[in-house]
Amino acid sequence: MNHSNRRASLGIIMIVIGILFLLDNFNIISFSVPHYLFTWQMILVVVGIFQFATGNQRGGVILISLGIIFWIPRYFNISFHDYWPVFLIAIGLSFFLKSRTGKIRQSNSDSIDHLAVLGGTNQNIDSKQFAGGRITTIFGGVELDLRHSNLENGQATIDSFTTFGSVRLFVPEDWVVNYEATTVFGGYKDKRAHKPTEYFGNVLTLKGLVLFGGVELMS
Numbered sequence: 001m002n003h004s005n006r007r008a009s010l011g012i013i014m015i016v017i018g019i020l021f022l023l024d025n026f027n028i029i030s031f032s033v034p035h036y037l038f039t040w041q042m043i044l045v046v047v048g049i050f051q052f053a054t055g056n057q058r059g060g061v062i063l064i065s066l067g068i069i070f071w072i073p074r075y076f077n078i079s080f081h082d083y084w085p086v087f088l089i090a091i092g093l094s095f096f097l098k099s100r101t102g103k104i105r106q107s108n109s110d111s112i113d114h115l116a117v118l119g120g121t122n123q124n125i126d127s128k129q130f131a132g133g134r135i136t137t138i139f140g141g142v143e144l145d146l147r148h149s150n151l152e153n154g155q156a157t158i159d160s161f162t163t164f165g166s167v168r169l170f171v172p173e174d175w176v177v178n179y180e181a182t183t184v185f186g187g188y189k190d191k192r193a194h195k196p197t198e199y200f201g202n203v204l205t206l207k208g209l210v211l212f213g214g215v216e217l218m219s
Contacts, residue, residue, distance in 0.1 A: 041071040047163065047211060062117055062138050063163065110152065116140030116165065125149045132156035132204075137165030137213065145170040147219070151202040158206050162186070162213035171204060173219045178205040186210035192219040 023029045044067030052060025072078060112133035114121055117140050124145040129152040135142050137160075147170050160167050160181060171177060173194040181188070188210065206215065 039071070039074070041067045041074070043067075044163075045071070047209075066138070112144065112158070114142045114144070116142050130156055132158045134158070135160040135162070135167055135208075137162045137167060139164045141166040141168070143168045143170070146204075147172055151175075151204065154201060155203050156205070158204065158208075160206060160208040160210070160215065162209070162215065163211040165213045167213075167215045168218060169206075169216070170218045172202070175202045175204055177217055178203065179215070181206055181208045181210050181215065183210045185212050187214045188216075189214070190217040192217055194219070 020029070044063045048060045048063030048065075048067060050060075052064070109125065110127045110129050111131050112123070112125070112135065114123070114133075114135045114137075116135075116137045118138075120141040120143070122143040122145075126148040128150045130146065130149045131152045135144070135158060142165075144167075158169075171192070173192050174196055176196050177190065179188050179190075
């Protein structure tokens with residue numbers, strides 16, 4: 001599913017739910033939802049399902065797992081005193097799921113596929129044919145330095161899924177950056193001193209979903 005279809009699907013879902021609640025408030029129809037569906041745990045599960053269905057399997061599985069882990073003690077007779085080792089297990093498993101973590105790395109890779117869960121990753125890219133890639137951050141952060149790279153055919157796309165995390169991109173000041181990500185309770189800032197708007201040279205497009213997170217551009 002491409003980015004425009006994802007945005008449209010998310011928008012349609014929100015519109016339909018809003019209409020149903022509005023009609024219920026005016027007693028036109030009866031629309032009731034179990035209270036457990038309106039918790040932050042279920043938000044993680046729903047967003048995870050949406051991400052899994054739209055191609056981000058790793059991020060989707062992690063979000064669904066976290067939602068379920070936090071949801072179980074609330075609705076079953078399980079105390080946190082007995083349940084807390086599960087969090088250690090989940091954190092341990094997250095280290096195996098990370099694609100890159102730790103200190104700053106130099107790379108001439110033409111594409112990226114970063115996964116930061118409960119941690120951070122840093123990478124300097126000096127590729128002359130950078131084609132973009134994917135960044136997934138969940139309670140983590142990614143820093144990517146593209147100041148010494150060029151884009152393949154002058155264009156590249158980075159698909160970022162950020163929830164309770166951050167993405168910081170260092171890009172040349174003469175690059176045009178199109179921000180097309182869906183942002184929900186998040187933010188985007190272009191902190192470069194010079195922000196070109198004309199479409200010549202290198203054009204980097206940022207897509208995806210930013211939920212309770214942030215994306216920053218630096219120079």
